[in-house]
Amino acid sequence: xxxxxxxxxxxxxxxxxxxxxxxxxxxxxxxxxxxxxxxxxxxxxxxxxxxxxxxxxxxxxxxxxxxxxxxxxxxxxxxxxxxxxxxxxxxxxxxxxxxxxxxxxxxxxxxxxxxxxxxxxxxxxxxxxxxxxxxxxxxxxxxxxxxxxxxxxxxxxxxxxxxxxxxxxxxxxxxxxxxxxxxxxxxxxxxxxxxxxxxxxxxxxxxxxxxxxxxxxxxxxxxxxxxxxxxxxxxxxxxxxxxxxxxxxxxxxxxxxxxxxxxxxxxxxxxxxxxxxxxxxxxxxxxxxxxxxxxxxxxxxxxxxxxxxxxxxxxxxxxxxxxxxxxxxxxxxxxxxxxxxxxxxxxxxxxxxxxxxxxxxxxxxxxxxxxxxxxxxxxxxxxxxxxxxxxxxxxxxxxxxxxxxxxxxxxxxxxxxxxxxxxxxxxxxxxxxxxxxxxx
Numbered sequence: 023x024x025x026x027x028x029x030x031x032x033x034x035x036x037x038x039x040x041x042x043x044x045x046x047x048x049x050x051x052x053x054x055x056x057x058x059x060x061x062x063x064x065x066x067x068x069x070x071x072x073x074x075x076x077x078x079x080x081x082x083x084x085x086x087x088x089x090x091x092x093x094x095x096x097x098x099x100x101x102x103x104x105x106x107x108x109x110x111x112x113x114x115x116x117x118x119x120x121x122x123x124x125x126x127x128x129x130x131x132x133x134x135x136x137x138x139x140x141x142x143x144x145x146x147x148x149x150x151x152x153x154x155x156x157x158x159x160x161x162x163x164x165x166x167x168x169x170x171x172x173x174x175x176x177x178x179x180x181x182x183x184x185x186x187x188x189x190x191x192x193x194x195x196x197x198x199x200x201x202x203x204x205x206x207x208x209x210x211x212x213x214x215x216x217x218x219x220x221x222x223x224x225x226x227x228x229x230x231x232x233x234x235x236x237x238x239x240x241x242x243x244x245x246x247x248x249x250x251x252x253x254x255x256x257x258x259x260x261x262x263x264x265x266x267x268x269x270x271x272x273x274x275x276x277x278x279x280x281x282x283x284x285x286x287x288x289x290x291x292x293x294x295x296x297x298x299x300x301x302x303x304x305x306x307x308x309x310x311x312x313x314x315x316x317x318x319x320x321x322x323x324x325x326x327x328x329x330x331x332x333x334x335x336x337x338x339x340x341x342x343x344x345x346x347x348x349x350x351x352x353x354x355x356x357x358x359x360x361x362x363x364x365x366x367x368x369x370x371x372x373x374x375x376x377x378x379x380x381x382x383x384x385x386x387x388x389x390x391x392x393x394x395x396x397x398x399x400x401x402x403x404x405x406x407x408x409x410x411x412x413x414x415x416x417x418x419x420x421x422x423x424x425x426x427x428x429x430x431x432x433x434x435x436x437x438x439x440x441x442x443x444x445x446x447x448x449x450x451x452x453x454x455x456x457x458x459x460x461x462x
Contacts, residue, residue: 452456
């Protein structure tokens, strides 16, 4: 196999398994790069038809090595400028036997194909102008989506929704820059009107940049999932709630204090939000070494959680437990009634209300910004906020010389060009695409 030390390139044929390396009915290999059709034809029984076929054609045949048939396959041909990468490419559909997958992988390398690095097909699509960097990131986000909502958001970005909005903003900044530079290119006495700082337009652009950036926190939670910690004193009912949310007996429930000595965790959905749920050790003073360590770990989880569900016992008041995002819940509501959200592990009363409130708190204020295409990349958020910050700094500085003022608009435009990938370094690209799965 090829070494991962090979850098991302666009000048050699590559291959990659687009489906998982596991037993299946069908497996799909991707081949891409200049000359890949000619190389594959050397081991394909229907080579002549493959070479003459138009782009998008499906060809049946056999993969052959040393006169022996390895497998019966269907091949989709893409000529240069077509297909996913924009390069000459093939998709080879074979049987999903692990033996066949291994034999074909070895054969492709014998034919001088290099094994594709993670994300290298999408890297080539980006380099050949088939998508910008925002859309490229959306590809991996779509593949790794943990909920229907995150999948829909990623598809919106992949379809160009965010790129279109950013292009509109870049166009407005270019118009401002053009008017400034025209004024600078000519002597003042040759220009009929003095250049006026377009304050209303700049404020509008800042508002849109901030609005898009504000969607990051909620989108990240949809995409990556939220950390939710169940906390409270010993015997407050945390493990009972944990089991109720999972709809299975995962945590040990006992009337003895200190039963849970370390946290346990599981994945669950709170409405549309994927959640990593933690049941923690009861918070109390303990002289027992193992329980004390469990309590220390619990407190650490509480301080870093996206949401803490704190179970209150009878007479206990809401208090600061180390996280501003705390949902207080009164436990054992079948025994005693309390104001606010309450839960009974015996009857299940209050569980739906608890989950709904937790979901609302996790989503936060994102719904206050309707109409903005959501982002889930920290890189995108930082570029948007940088452009916004530069423009905010330019407000109220209309008395500056125009050759200095023009730098603000150039820098803001450059930040957005970094976002879409018009300006970026090889190291940034390799870091981004290396996070993709193999075959994509």
